[in-house]
Amino acid sequence: MVHRRALAPYRGHVLSADAPLPEATRAFLAELTGAPVGTEDVWRAALTHGSYTAQFGQRGRTKTGQKLPEDYQRLEFLGDRVLGLSIADWLYQNEGDAEGKLSQRLNVLVSRQMCASVARRVGLPPHILLGKQARDDGGADSDNILGDVMEALIGAHFVLYGFDPTRAMIRRLWAEAVGGRAGQSKHPKSALQEWSAGNRRKPPEYRLVTREGPDHAARFTVAVAVKGVGEVEATASSKQEAETLAAAQFLKVYG
DSSP states (O other): OOGGGGGOOOOOOOOOOTTTOOOOHHHHHHHHHHSSSOOHHHHHHHTHHHHHHHHSSSSSTTTTOOOOOOOOOHHHHHHHHHHHHHHHHHHHHHHOOOOOHHHHHHHHHHHHHHHHHHHHHOOOOGGOOOHHHHHHTTTTGOHHHHHHHHHHHHHHHHHHHHHHHHHHHHHHTTTTHHTTTTSSSHHHHHHHHHHHHHTTTOOOEEEEEEESGGGGGGGEEEEETTTTTTEEEESSSHHHHHHHHHHHHHHHHHO
């Protein structure tokens, strides 16, 4: 389900707020939602990164007066809550675990990394409206941007169709993750904390080593150390993910 031809219409000219979506993007949305595209301005906002409008240096309009689409931030805020409720309801209905285990699963299933993974699997990257510099810097493959836009699409679907159809879409898109073991094993940071305590060591200490790249494609390197044992580093697109990877690597080396 990858419509890569959608890239071409987004290069070299302005997509104004009232311009029709490219046919490839319309096909992508219809396949994603299983419903007619309908109101395009909501979908256009969900697919628009702030770097797209910022590159024109105007508030809401180009220098020639064309109205620019809104960016995805408000819809992302909404979609994040709809996703969380939908997954929590799903887990509550189908799994008999205690609250702590359910929370562990929920946190993994609604994480930015999981949202980005779903976004890649359905072929979202070519359809995101990015500024030229952000696209050249790899923004279309950034976990941060992909995760945010995936949540914005959920928000747009909720605005247009309501909760029940949106929950059904989420269950279809997240079926593989929920049906697998995502979130069932202990989080690496929790596991490292317990390992340290079990070995009578001080708690692990995390520190940011470097932060590189622009905001939309930042790379964080984090080190984790346990006094008297050792230290390892890991790099990822968010500080939280880098800490998680560092904890997992520490357990692999010293655990």
